[in-house]
Amino acid sequence: MSTREITYTWRVREIMARRGVHTAKDLAELLHERGITLTANAVWRIVTQQPERISFKVLVALCDALEVTPNDLITYTATDAKTVRQHRAGTGEDLPDLRHYRPVRARIIDDDND
Template sequence: MKRQIEYKFHVRELMARAGIRTSRDLVDPLRDRGITLSESQINRIVAHNPDRIAFQVLVALCDVFGVEMNELVTYTSADVRTQRRKVAGDEAEIPLMEAYRPVRARIRRPEDD
C-alpha cells in the first residue's frame, strides 16, 4: 500500500515566540552559525514548506530557536487508496460482454439501389 506523507514547517510560529518579526532578522543569527543565505532564500523557507532543505540549515534553525527537530518540522502519513483499473476480461466486464449482440452486416451492390 502506498503512503502519503505531509509535513509542516513551523518556522513562523517559532519566530513569533522568539520575537522575530521578519525573515530579514534571521540573516545574522544564521550567519553566526555558518549559514549564509540571502533574505529571499530565508523568506522562502519561512513562507512555504520547502521541498528540499540542507540538514545544516535545519540544525542551525533549531539552534537559533532553541528547539528540537520535532518542534521545527511535524509530519503525518496516511495510506493512499489506489483505484483499481479495469482490464478487458475482468469479472466486472463479463455481463457487459454477454449483453452485446453483433449486428449482421448487409452488403449491397451499387446497382441494387
C-alpha cells in the same frame, strides 16, 4: 503491500513568532551569527514556503537560533493511501449498452424538386 502517504508541516513561521523573530531579515541575522550566509530570497523562502529539501547545516542552525529541535520545526503524518481499482479493458463494466442505440436513416431531399 499498501502504499503510505506522508505529509509534513513546516512550522518555522509559527516558531519564529513565539521566539519574537518577526521578519526574515531577523532570521537571516541569527543564521549569520551561526555561520550560515544565505541570500534574502533564500531566507524568505525558508520562512514562507514548505521546503522540499534543506541542508543539515541550515536545519541545525535554525534549531539553534530558534532554540528548538527538528521535531518542533517539522511535524508529519503518515496514512495508508487509498488504492483506486482500475477497470480492465474488454470487461464492459463501464460501457453503456449499445443495443438500444440504433442509427436513424437520413432522408436526403433535393431542393430542386419542391
